[in-house]
Each structure stands twice: as C-alpha cells, then as structure tokens.
Amino acid sequence: MNLFDIMGPIMVGPSSSHTAGAVRIGQIARRLLGGRPDRAELLLTGSFAATGKGHGTDRALIAGLLDMAPDDARIPRSPAVAEACGMVVTVSRTELRGVHPNTVLLRLTHGNKRMSVQASSLGGGRVRINAIDGMEAAFDGEAPTLIIRNEDRPGVLGAVTALLGRSGMNIATMQLYRDRRGGLAVMVLEFDQPVPEQLLAQLRAQEDVRSVTYLEMEGP
Numbered sequence: 001m002n003l004f005d006i007m008g009p010i011m012v013g014p015s016s017s018h019t020a021g022a023v024r025i026g027q028i029a030r031r032l033l034g035g036r037p038d039r040a041e042l043l044l045t046g047s048f049a050a051t052g053k054g055h056g057t058d059r060a061l062i063a064g065l066l067d068m069a070p071d072d073a074r075i076p077r078s079p080a081v082a083e084a085c086g087m088v089v090t091v092s093r094t095e096l097r098g099v100h101p102n103t104v105l106l107r108l109t110h111g112n113k114r115m116s117v118q119a120s121s122l123g124g125g126r127v128r129i130n131a132i133d134g135m136e137a138a139f140d141g142e143a144p145t146l147i148i149r150n151e152d153r154p155g156v157l158g159a160v161t162a163l164l165g166r167s168g169m170n171i172a173t174m175q176l177y178r179d180r181r182g183g184l185a186v187m188v189l190e191f192d193q194p195v196p197e198q199l200l201a202q203l204r205a206q207e208d209v210r211s212v213t214y215l216e217m218e219g220p
C-alpha cells in the first residue's frame with residue numbers, strides 16, 4: 001500500500017469516483033481519439049446518471065477531454081472552456097446493463113474520425129476502459145498500452161508478437177477480442193516500458209493491421 005492508496009488523488013472535489021476518475025476517463029478518451037474532440041456526447045448510467053450532476057461528473061469528463069488535470073481549478077468551468085474552444089458537448093442518460101455503477105459511454109468526433117469509448121470509474125481516481133467502438137476491452141491506462149485493430153486472419157498475432165520480441169518489448173498483459181470470425185479483431189497489450197516511435201511505425205506497416213493506438217499516461 002502506498003500514500004496514494006491511503007489519501008487518494010490530489011483533485012478538485014467532491015468525489016474521487018465522480019470527479020478525479022471522470023477526469024481521467026476524459027483524458028484517456030482524448031488520447032485514444034487522437035486529439036481534442038470537435039463534438040462529444042456523454043451518456044451517463046447508474047450512479048453517474050443519478051448523482052453525477054451534483055458531483056460534477058459531467059464537468060469532470062469535459063475537463064478530461066480538454067486535457068485538464070484532476071486538480072485543475074478550471075474544472076467547474078469546463079463547459080464554458082469547451083464552448084470557447086469550439087467543442088460541442090451534450091450530456092444525457094442511458095441504460096447499460098451489467099456494468100459498474102460509475103460508467104459512461106462517450107461518443108466522440110475529431111475531424112473525420114469517430115470513436116465510442118465505454119469506461120468506468122472504480123474509486124480513488126482509478127478507471128477501467130471497458131469497450132472501444134463497441135468491442136470489448138479491459139485496461140486502466142496505468143501502463144504503456146497498445147490498442148491494435150487488425151483483420152482477423154491467421155498469422156497477424158504471430159507477426160505482431162514476433163516484432164515486439166525482436167524489439168525487446170516485455171508484454172505485461174495481452175487481451176484479444178474480435179467482433180466475428182474473419183472480421184475485425186483487437187489486441188490490447190500492456191508493457192513494462194514505453195514503446196518507441198520507430199516500433200509503432202513498424203507495427204502500423206504490418207499487413208492486415210488497420211490501426212495502432214498508443215496510450216502512455218502519467219499515474220492517477
């Protein structure tokens with residue numbers, strides 16, 4: 001147990017789950033998208049929907065999308081900051097079954113790119129990404145993470161892992177998902193060390209790899 005586990009994150013209140021965790025969800029979603037959204041639809045469910053407005057969950061999510069830190073004094077004013085930046089935000093409720101009570105579905109647009117991210121705040125500023133574009137995932141962003149989308153064909157996984165091995169990368173965890181046989185698949189890999197830019201370029205050049213998203217963030 002460390003000091004963070006005892007005291008929690010340094011943040012603008014009132015709740016680590018509804019504020020610090022929500023900010024971090026917004027930050028991760030921004031990085032997965034590749035920049036500040038032009039449009040953001042925030043769909044709150046469970047406790048987020050029931051008490052999120054009073055706890056500032058919507059403002060915290062917007063702050064994260066603007067890349068504010070959990071202790072940024074501008075968090076209560078984040079909707080106005082977003083408007084000034086030209087970011088269009090809508091907030092509403094939805095019903096998602098079988099999810100953590102503190103869960104949000106973000107539908108984001110950045111230029112021609114569209115992405116949906118479902119994520120949960122677990123307490124103490126820690127979060128879990130549950131799905132990207134409707135495909136299952138399970139990572140927290142606390143370690144350097146690769147999200148690789150590829151065609152579900154034989155040999156793709158082997159080629160990727162062989163390249164990582166030759167580059168001296170140590171895989172801490174690996175998750176594999178697909179929407180259907182022969183369709184689109186997703187690899188989520190967490191590492192013990194940062195991934196070099198040259199290696200990212202090599203991965204993106206692999207046959208049958210559609211996209212490579214790299215996530216490296218500071219701790220919560």
